[in-house]
Amino acid sequence: MEPTAGDLTDPLINHADGQLFLHEAFKIIVEEVLCKGTDVKEKVCEWREPEELARLLDLELREKGEPQENLLQRVRDVAKYSIKTSHPRFFNQQFAGVDYHSLAGRFLSEALNTNLFTYEVAPVFVLMEAEVLRGLRALVGWTEGDGLFCPGGSTSNMYAMNLARYRLYPEVKSQGLWSLPQLTVFTSPESHYSVKKGAAFMGFGMDNVILVKVDDGGRMIPEDLDEKIELSKSQGAVPFLVSCTSGTTVQGAFDPLDRIANVCDKHKLWLHVDAAWGGSVLFSKKHSHLMKGVHRANSVAWNPHKMLVAGLQCSVLLLKDTTDLLKKCHCANATYLFQQDKFYDVNLDIGDKTVQCSRKVDCLKLWLMWKAVGSAGLEQRVDKAFLHARYVVDQMKKRDGFQLLRDPEFVNVCFWFIPPSLRGKEKNPDYQNRLAKVAPVIKERMMKQGTMMVGYQPLGDRVNFFRITILSPLVSHKDMDFFLDEIERLGNDL
Amino acid sequence: MEPTAGDLTDPLINHADGQLFLHEAFKIIVEEVLCKGTDVKEKVCEWREPEELARLLDLELREKGEPQENLLQRVRDVAKYSIKTSHPRFFNQQFAGVDYHSLAGRFLSEALNTNLFTYEVAPVFVLMEAEVLRGLRALVGWTEGDGLFCPGGSTSNMYAMNLARYRLYPEVKSQGLWSLPQLTVFTSPESHYSVKKGAAFMGFGMDNVILVKVDDGGRMIPEDLDEKIELSKSQGAVPFLVSCTSGTTVQGAFDPLDRIANVCDKHKLWLHVDAAWGGSVLFSKKHSHLMKGVHRANSVAWNPHKMLVAGLQCSVLLLKDTTDLLKKCHCANATYLFQQDKFYDVNLDIGDKTVQCSRKVDCLKLWLMWKAVGSAGLEQRVDKAFLHARYVVDQMKKRDGFQLLRDPEFVNVCFWFIPPSLRGKEKNPDYQNRLAKVAPVIKERMMKQGTMMVGYQPLGDRVNFFRITILSPLVSHKDMDFFLDEIERLGNDL
Ligand SMILES: Cc1ncc(COP(=O)(O)O)c(C=O)c1O
Ligand SMILES: Cc1ncc(COP(=O)(O)O)c(C=O)c1O
Numbered sequence: 001m002e003p004t005a006g007d008l009t010d011p012l013i014n015h016a017d018g019q020l021f022l023h024e025a026f027k028i029i030v031e032e033v034l035c036k037g038t039d040v041k042e043k044v045c046e047w048r049e050p051e052e053l054a055r056l057l058d059l060e061l062r063e064k065g066e067p068q069e070n071l072l073q074r075v076r077d078v079a080k081y082s083i084k085t086s087h088p089r090f091f092n093q094q095f096a097g098v099d100y101h102s103l104a105g106r107f108l109s110e111a112l113n114t115n116l117f118t119y120e121v122a123p124v125f126v127l128m129e130a131e132v133l134r135g136l137r138a139l140v141g142w143t144e145g146d147g148l149f150c151p152g153g154s155t156s157n158m159y160a161m162n163l164a165r166y167r168l169y170p171e172v173k174s175q176g177l178w179s180l181p182q183l184t185v186f187t188s189p190e191s192h193y194s195v196k197k198g199a200a201f202m203g204f205g206m207d208n209v210i211l212v213k214v215d216d217g218g219r220m221i222p223e224d225l226d227e228k229i230e231l232s233k234s235q236g237a238v239p240f241l242v243s244c245t246s247g248t249t250v251q252g253a254f255d256p257l258d259r260i261a262n263v264c265d266k267h268k269l270w271l272h273v274d275a276a277w278g279g280s281v282l283f284s285k286k287h288s289h290l291m292k293g294v295h296r297a298n299s300v301a302w303n304p305h306k307m308l309v310a311g312l313q314c315s316v317l318l319l320k321d322t323t324d325l326l327k328k329c330h331c332a333n334a335t336y337l338f339q340q341d342k343f344y345d346v347n348l349d350i351g352d353k354t355v356q357c358s359r360k361v362d363c364l365k366l367w368l369m370w371k372a373v374g375s376a377g378l379e380q381r382v383d384k385a386f387l388h389a390r391y392v393v394d395q396m397k398k399r400d401g402f403q404l405l406r407d408p409e410f411v412n413v414c415f416w417f418i419p420p421s422l423r424g425k426e427k428n429p430d431y432q433n434r435l436a437k438v439a440p441v442i443k444e445r446m447m448k449q450g451t452m453m454v455g456y457q458p459l460g461d462r463v464n465f466f467r468i469t470i471l472s473p474l475v476s477h478k479d480m481d482f483f484l485d486e487i488e489r490l491g492n493d494l
Numbered sequence: 495m496e497p498t499a500g501d502l503t504d505p506l507i508n509h510a511d512g513q514l515f516l517h518e519a520f521k522i523i524v525e526e527v528l529c530k531g532t533d534v535k536e537k538v539c540e541w542r543e544p545e546e547l548a549r550l551l552d553l554e555l556r557e558k559g560e561p562q563e564n565l566l567q568r569v570r571d572v573a574k575y576s577i578k579t580s581h582p583r584f585f586n587q588q589f590a591g592v593d594y595h596s597l598a599g600r601f602l603s604e605a606l607n608t609n610l611f612t613y614e615v616a617p618v619f620v621l622m623e624a625e626v627l628r629g630l631r632a633l634v635g636w637t638e639g640d641g642l643f644c645p646g647g648s649t650s651n652m653y654a655m656n657l658a659r660y661r662l663y664p665e666v667k668s669q670g671l672w673s674l675p676q677l678t679v680f681t682s683p684e685s686h687y688s689v690k691k692g693a694a695f696m697g698f699g700m701d702n703v704i705l706v707k708v709d710d711g712g713r714m715i716p717e718d719l720d721e722k723i724e725l726s727k728s729q730g731a732v733p734f735l736v737s738c739t740s741g742t743t744v745q746g747a748f749d750p751l752d753r754i755a756n757v758c759d760k761h762k763l764w765l766h767v768d769a770a771w772g773g774s775v776l777f778s779k780k781h782s783h784l785m786k787g788v789h790r791a792n793s794v795a796w797n798p799h800k801m802l803v804a805g806l807q808c809s810v811l812l813l814k815d816t817t818d819l820l821k822k823c824h825c826a827n828a829t830y831l832f833q834q835d836k837f838y839d840v841n842l843d844i845g846d847k848t849v850q851c852s853r854k855v856d857c858l859k860l861w862l863m864w865k866a867v868g869s870a871g872l873e874q875r876v877d878k879a880f881l882h883a884r885y886v887v888d889q890m891k892k893r894d895g896f897q898l899l900r901d902p903e904f905v906n907v908c909f910w911f912i913p914p915s916l917r918g919k920e921k922n923p924d925y926q927n928r929l930a931k932v933a934p935v936i937k938e939r940m941m942k943q944g945t946m947m948v949g950y951q952p953l954g955d956r957v958n959f960f961r962i963t964i965l966s967p968l969v970s971h972k973d974m975d976f977f978l979d980e981i982e983r984l985g986n987d988l
Contacts, residue, residue, distance in 0.1 A: 008878040009885075011582070012871075012967035015532060018594030019524060025598035026520055030513060033605040038509060050842060053617055059625040061861070065868040071595065074865060075602060078858065082606045082618045088505075092615060095607065095852075100512030101565065104519035106604040108569060110597060111527040112576045113589065113806055120941065121586060123547055124576045131553040151645035154851045162695055176699025177671040193826040197849045201656055201824075203697020205670025250830050305852070312607055313854055330695075332687040336744050336951040336961065341931075343938040348544060355691045357648045358589075358799070360807055364572065367555070371568060374559035377506075384502040391503075437835075444837040447614065457830040467830065473506035 043450030097472030117351025141295030153276030154194035156301035164270035218253035247278020252410030258293030537944030591966030611845025635789030647770030648688035712747035741772020746904030752787030
């Protein structure tokens with residue numbers, strides 16, 4: 001069917017039909033994702049082999065469109081075969097659970113479909129983002145500063161590196177790294193891989209990320225940091241940034257910020273704190289001590305989409321800087337977007353602070369949720385997560401077969417499940433090899449049965465162990481008991 | 495109110511209350527954003543000065559939460575004071591309009607709240623993303639290849655630069671730019687600013703982005719490209735990438751890809767095509783000739799969130815490469831996420847292809863919309879946009895006071911409005927100065943009255959002119975007539 005000019009002079013979209021479809025889709029979302037998807041009597045995961053799933057979904061894109069009924073069935077299918085990350089038995093990732101105020105904010109952001117580059121297209125969100133950043137900075141202990149919502153903590157970590165090198169060598173922006181001495185970054189081997197990825201992407205090279213030793217809890221050792229910095233200098237490089245972690249991805253360790261800040265002061269290095277995962281402890285009077293000294297950092301990355309359940313993505317970079325470094329470092333002064341002869345204060349056109357052009361509105365969901373439950377409500381989420389982590393640890397200690405890597409500092413509980421056949425066999429030469437195979441089998445079984453989800457990994461010389469991250473506001477002690485029972489059920493015959 | 499341990503053992507969130515809130519919020523979204531927000535009898539923009547708006551919104555984040563009624567009022571306020579980018583009189587940006595199938599897909603993605611890094615947490619979306627990329631690559635003319643959804647075209651452009659340098663010098667990943675000769679990138683002065691921003695971010699430096707001359711239509715001149723490459727080589731640099739543009743941001747120009755590809759072949763350079771804006775012409779049998787030769791590129795950036803109205807953000811990088819360059823260049827092999835001893839094909843764990851870790855699901859909205867209207871329906875959108883651009887140009891030619899920069903190739907119509915007081919005064923010494931002040935005043939008036947939105951900018955030695963980008967599937971000829979009448983109404987006394 002060749003469209004004729006006549007067809008096209010009028011609107012192509014019918015609002016009544018469209019809204020009807022949206023309404024029906026909304027009902028399916030509520031029923032499949034929010035009701036069934038959070039019901040412990042339902043599965044977390046409806047496992048299908050990739051070939052089968054592709055067939056079931058009929059993914060192919062064709063020349064002709066489809067009737068509404070088909071499309072609604074597709075909405076149902078996508079919901080059915082997707083992982084229920086809000087389910088109380090989803091422990092696989094550092095996100096889980098659902099917050100309805102945040103979700104409403106997300107729907108509203110999507111419907112408003114705007115970009116955070118100028119006040120003229122995003123008046124509400126320019127002001128709102130500033131306020132949310134102010135609120136988060138206050139928790140870090142800063143009364144002024146700057147910041148940005150980024151598409152993920154990895155990007156925030158990259159921004160920190162870019163700002164730090166620009167502060168030291170502003171000519172890098174025009175001339176590139178060739179005009180600079182070799183620069184080195186310091187982080188721990190347990191830091192997030194984005195530090196290395198970022199270093200490669202930004203032209204530093206992964207070899208210039210120097211790994212500082214950790215203690216047996218996975219925390220960076222400040223003395224080793226000092227030594228490694230000296231060593232790097234003696235080799236002719238210029239150390240310029242330390243990226244420490246508040247809440248490492250696997251073990252949930254908190255690097256000792258105060259003591260690291262001393263080392264940074266001594267060597268005049270930029271202190272970046274990757275608190276993508278752990279930052280939310282700052283809401284808790286009880287647990288914020290884990291980040292003592294954070295106010296001494298130059299920059300902090302923090303993902304409210306993780307522990308605060310703000311929804312993917314919600315990720316901020318916070319800066320102590322008050323010299324407009326963010327803008328100076330990133331601006332290109334495009335006149336088609338950032339005209340200087342506007343009728344309002346062009347400082348509200350924040351788009352030139354970023355290396356993105358279009359940038360999603362990620363502040364509304366956090367703002368609305370924060371308004372709904374207050375700082376006190378967010379504090380509760382954090383405290384609840386710690387409480388449940390503590391509970392599961394205590395229960396593990398009471399049961400046979402659960403061996404903790406260590407007593408957790410945070411809400412990551414890392415443990416081996418030792419099946420009965422391996423108990424007391426620690427001295428056998430094939431013990432580690434056999435233990436390494438346990439977690440993958442349990443994982444496969446839980447996925448195929450769909451009862452719950454939790455991740456495993458090796459770390460250094462430690463063979464595959466489970467890491468459960470406990471953060472969903474939806475969980476109860478019953479879910480923790482279920483978790484332990486289920487690991488036993490799935491692994492007892494191994 | 496200090497939370498007690500007792501409170502926290504049970505779920506913190508009540509589904510019934512939450513779903514009720516979501517339901518009410520949904521109704522407000524439909525009413526305020528989708529009905530009123532697309533109604534030509536309503537305003538595009540409810541302008542408020544920043545101080546007043548901040549007061550109206552009461553943005554401050556507090557210790558205590560708020561009752562549901564307040565929160566629903568907040569949803570209403572956010573909707574009210576936000577720009578109605580779906581309104582048929584919003585011409586301010588390269589996005590506009592609304593597609594209900596896409597919007598349903600967006601709501602579903604938000605509710606499912608997962609990340610595109612592994613098959614285990616995103617089985618449906620791993621397969622779906624691959625299929626959508628396949629469909630888009632087919633339009634480029636590639637039967638194989640690779641690709642990725644990125645958080646914006648700027649990021650896609652950066653990825654292309656990273657891949658091109660890695661292909662040439664894989665050691666850059668570990669050793670950084672210091673181990674490489676000085677590299678140069680070639681683009682036109684009318685290309686998007688993200689090429690420069692990206693070059694700065696990735697350590698190349700903006701000075702190593704060499705600007706190739708354009709013809710009077712804003713298209714890169716291949717002969718000048720060839721000369722500039724030779725010149726750069728003679729200065730000891732290594733040219734490695736040409737970034738040409740299909741649909742420049744301001745003028746909508748298409749660089750001559752075939753002839754540029756010849757130059758790239760000759761010098762063995764990576765050809766990147768930034769088709770963020772113009773890529774959608776590939777859906778149209780009538781207009782795809784504008785990108786003739788695109789199959790010869792190494793990479794293409796394309797934003798379906800622009801012309802196809804897929805919703806922000808929806809942005810892809812497409813690659814011809816079949817050697818797994820994307821993964822080799824970006825991987826860090828994190829074992830906590832990308833275990834190799836999984837029970838399914840770990841090639842489906844695509845997360846290591848990116849420098850992001852969490853990555854939003856941006857494929858579903860495009861997939862569902864494509865399923866709904868078919869390639870034929872997307873072709874109609876493109877053809878409709880051209881038709882309306884042509885219509886508005888024809889009308890401008892019939893009216894006094896509208897002076898086109900040139901006859902547009904694409905759907906960007908760039909023009910000056912010459913108020914009666916300036917007509918025939920082109921020779922006056924202050925003509926350009928006075929003309930430069932016209933667009934900002936008209937813009938201020940239209941914003942404050944809220945009747946429509948369109949952007950203006952200077953370009954080279956051309957003073958402020960309006961750029962209208964016509965792409966919304968919701969517009970009719972009446973909206974175009976309104977646009978012209980309104981410019982006259984707002985500017986006739988200037
Ligand atoms: C410590 C840490 N930093 C950074 C990140 C990366 O954040 P994102 O996934 O938002 O890029 C993560 C996420 O896993 C993390 O755990
Ligand atoms: C030609 C061109 N390239 C790249 C971009 C950047 O895309 P994004 O805003 O998604 O980063 C734009 C958007 O304005 C553009 O017009």
